Amino acid sequence: MTSTLQSHVIAGMLANDPLLSGEVGLTTLLVVLIKVVVAFVGLLLSVILMVWFERKVIADMQNRFGPNRAGPFGLFQTIADGMKLIFKEDLMPARADPFVFKLAPFLSLIPAFLTFAIVPIAGSFNDGLDGVVTILGQQTFMQVADPQIGILLFLAMSSLAIYGIMLAGWASGSKYPLLGSVRATAQMVSYEAALGLALASVLLIAGSLSTNAIVNGQAGFRWNVWMTGLVPFVIFTIAATAELNRPPFDLVEAEQELVGGFHTEYSSFRFAMFFLAEFLNTVTMSAIIVTLFFGGPSGPTFGLTNWVGVYILPFFWFFLKLLVFLCMFVLFRATLPRFRYDQVMDLGWKLLIPASLGWFLLLVAVRVGSDQGWNLVATGLAAVAGLLAGAFLLILSIRASAAKREAVSLPGEGT
Amino acid sequence: MGYLNGFGVVIKKWIGVKSATGARITTQYPEETRPKPERFHGRHVLNRYEDGMEKCIGCELCAGVCPAKCIYVRGQDNDPENPTSPGERFGFVYEINYLRCIHCDLCVEACPTEAITETKLFEFAFTNRADAIYTKDELLVDDSGHPQQLPWENWSGGFDPAQDSSGWMRATAPSGDADFVGIVAWAGELGYGVRDPQRASIEVESGPVPAGAHHDDAAQDHGEHGDADHADPTEPESTEPESTPATKTPGHFDSSADLPEKKRRFGK
Numbered sequence: 001m002t003s004t005l006q007s008h009v010i011a012g013m014l015a016n017d018p019l020l021s022g023e024v025g026l027t028t029l030l031v032v033l034i035k036v037v038v039a040f041v042g043l044l045l046s047v048i049l050m051v052w053f054e055r056k057v058i059a060d061m062q063n064r065f066g067p068n069r070a071g072p073f074g075l076f077q078t079i080a081d082g083m084k085l086i087f088k089e090d091l092m093p094a095r096a097d098p099f100v101f102k103l104a105p106f107l108s109l110i111p112a113f114l115t116f117a118i119v120p121i122a123g124s125f126n127d128g129l130d131g132v133v134t135i136l137g138q139q140t141f142m143q144v145a146d147p148q149i150g151i152l153l154f155l156a157m158s159s160l161a162i163y164g165i166m167l168a169g170w171a172s173g174s175k176y177p178l179l180g181s182v183r184a185t186a187q188m189v190s191y192e193a194a195l196g197l198a199l200a201s202v203l204l205i206a207g208s209l210s211t212n213a214i215v216n217g218q219a220g221f222r223w224n225v226w227m228t229g230l231v232p233f234v235i236f237t238i239a240a241t242a243e244l245n246r247p248p249f250d251l252v253e254a255e256q257e258l259v260g261g262f263h264t265e266y267s268s269f270r271f272a273m274f275f276l277a278e279f280l281n282t283v284t285m286s287a288i289i290v291t292l293f294f295g296g297p298s299g300p301t302f303g304l305t306n307w308v309g310v311y312i313l314p315f316f317w318f319f320l321k322l323l324v325f326l327c328m329f330v331l332f333r334a335t336l337p338r339f340r341y342d343q344v345m346d347l348g349w350k351l352l353i354p355a356s357l358g359w360f361l362l363l364v365a366v367r368v369g370s371d372q373g374w375n376l377v378a379t380g381l382a383a384v385a386g387l388l389a390g391a392f393l394l395i396l397s398i399r400a401s402a403a404k405r406e407a408v409s410l411p412g413e414g415t
Numbered sequence: 416m417g418y419l420n421g422f423g424v425v426i427k428k429w430i431g432v433k434s435a436t437g438a439r440i441t442t443q444y445p446e447e448t449r450p451k452p453e454r455f456h457g458r459h460v461l462n463r464y465e466d467g468m469e470k471c472i473g474c475e476l477c478a479g480v481c482p483a484k485c486i487y488v489r490g491q492d493n494d495p496e497n498p499t500s501p502g503e504r505f506g507f508v509y510e511i512n513y514l515r516c517i518h519c520d521l522c523v524e525a526c527p528t529e530a531i532t533e534t535k536l537f538e539f540a541f542t543n544r545a546d547a548i549y550t551k552d553e554l555l556v557d558d559s560g561h562p563q564q565l566p567w568e569n570w571s572g573g574f575d576p577a578q579d580s581s582g583w584m585r586a587t588a589p590s591g592d593a594d595f596v597g598i599v600a601w602a603g604e605l606g607y608g609v610r611d612p613q614r615a616s617i618e619v620e621s622g623p624v625p626a627g628a629h630h631d632d633a634a635q636d637h638g639e640h641g642d643a644d645h646a647d648p649t650e651p652e653s654t655e656p657e658s659t660p661a662t663k664t665p666g667h668f669d670s671s672a673d674l675p676e677k678k679r680r681f682g683k
Contacts, residue, residue, distance in 0.1 A: 061429045065441045335425045 018132060019140035031138050039144045043116050047279045051078040054330050061334040082272055090268040095173030104171060105266070105273035108164025111157035112280035117144035118153050118211045119287040122315040124305065125219040125298035131212050133310050141212050150209030154288055155196055158243055161281065162188045165252070165262050172265040180261030183341065184245060184252040190348040191242040197356035198236035201228045201363050202292050211291055218295035225293040231359045233293045235352050240285045242348065245278070246329055248336035249344060286325035294321045354394055358387045454582035456518040457536040459511055460562045461555045462529065463605040469499050469555070470530030473506035477522035477531055485515035486522060509551035514544065523581045524591030529601050532581040534562050538569035560606015585610050
């Protein structure tokens with residue numbers, strides 16, 4: 001009796017996953033272990049391939065060949081680079097804080113891995129299967145964990161990753177890393193807000209924090225990208241790019257200003273960990289975008305319920321969608337020049353946060369209106385009018401503060 | 416829409432990998448090599464006369480002019496019975512330290528006998544410091560007049576032996592004097608005879624004049640409006656027949672006979 005109660009409590013705390021809802025036996029542990037190992041190895045492999053892919057694609061875009069020496073098509077270039085980094089001398093500045101200096105790369109790398117745990121990568125969402133697959137006689141989801149906090153884990157982890165960068169810059173005992181990490185922290189904290197507000201629109205539509213439920217709600221091409229009206233997706237993508245510190249938001253590592261940014265003083269495998277974390281985050285963020293807005297692994301399975309319909313086809317759809325977003329991040333990097341620091345802050349605080357908040361309020365108004373049986377057109381128009389008034393006030397206040405700032409002459413400027 | 420146009424350009428490059436807009440410009444280096452510039456400065460050689468005598472006279476001017484202090488020379492009197500070089504003395508120690516050499520070519524300009532010139536070889540790497548110090552035995556051309564190919568040197572990179580000497584030297588010898596541009600005033604070399612002056616690089620210097628058109632224009636200048644063109648004393652191009660590309664006959668060495676007139680013309 002107590003054990004059943006305990007397992008229910010554990011299951012309630014840990015997951016909505018049917019795997020943990022009954023007795024937790026050895027098979028259950030085995031299934032969990034298999035999922036963890038597969039996800040870990042798969043993610044590591046995908047990152048190695050992502051580095052290669054990015055270099056190849058960007059070379060294509062710049063009339064070059066890219067890596068083509070190590071292995072067929074240069075596929076082993078990342079492994080060669082990794083080996084080289086491992087055998088390099090591990091340096092630590094004399095003024096560095098040794099413990100934090102060593103801790104920081106792990107703080108950067110581990111959240112990047114953990115985020116991927118909540119991404120469903122396969123499982124059929126058609127025919128009322130709800131993404132449930134059967135492994136070793138146990139029913140489970142094709143994701144490492146489905147905790148009740150669900151997508152909030154992603155927000156928590158992306159916030160934790162800031163610590164890695166901030167502490168790396170702080171513990172280096174050197175000025176450029178510190179400047180880089182201050183920039184990174186400010187930028188990531190600013191865009192976290194826009195990211196969260198764009199996410200809120202998705203949660204409003206899905207009605208659940210669980211990634212499995214979010215994907216399930218999007219089955220049959222009822223993708224959130226149009227269910228939420230495109231705006232949250234655009235804001236989420238921009239904020240995610242900033243959150244990843246990828247171009248055009250790579251001010252953290254602006255070589256012209258900050259040498260290497262927060263990882264200037266890192267060498268050898270510690271640098272490799274930062275590098276790995278950066279590309280891990282790119283893959284994970286693309287997977288999160290696919291999960292939130294493009295229905296994750298859901299897609300036509302042509303009525304198949306065998307292993308092809310449950311594993312192969314859903315994974316194929318997931319991978320296809322993932323590839324599109326990886327290409328998008330590469331395209332951003334190849335095309336867009338880096339923003340100036342004040343432009344980044346302006347975009348984040350003055351445009352993305354108000355826009356995402358406004359759109360969220362609009363969706364809330366429509367949702368409340370439909371719940372209460374109000375006239376949807378009138379509700380929508382009233383909400384839009386209210387938002388426009390708010391935007392107008394916001395623009396006025398921004399202009400007023402800018403005029404005020406210009407009126408004050410800075411010390412050493414003019415007479 | 417400026418940003419979106421930028422995306423368009425990048426995507427065009429990406430998709431058009433095989434087309435003209437996306438054609439790749441990379442040279443696959445170890446397999447393909449690009450032609451080296453006319454006046455490339457590479458590894459040195461010590462030249463010999465056509466009869467096999469060494470050109471170096473051990474005067475140490477190269478060592479004196481070297482800004483990196485990488486050349487070490489010691490001269491010695493020739494054995495009258497069995498001379499190494501035609502003159503009184505010869506260089507019996509000649510060493511260049513390639514860990515210091517900056518390939519500035521000043522030694523080549525300083526040399527009064529064109530004994531030291533630079534090839535276009537740059538692909539040489541050593542695994543120990545002793546290899547980096549080239550001795551006279553390694554620098555001296557072999558009995559066929561070609562540079563020695565040492566084990567740590569890669570001579571496969573599209574070298575033309577006939578072109579393998581300092582281009583600047585072959586345009587302006589003796590001793591890098593610009594008054595001698597285009598005039599053969601150097602002795603023959605073992606294996607090559609008297610080398611041609613470097614015409615191609617001289618024409619590049621005179622500006623973007625289409626080939627062929629230049630001679631006609633100059634001829635007209637001579638015939639009709641006098642000295643319009645010749646007011647510019649820096650004009651290095653000469654249209655006198657004696658300075659057109661020399662043939663490879665060793666007898667052309669005699670063309671240095673018209674040096675005084677040439678010098679006068681440049682001097683005015």
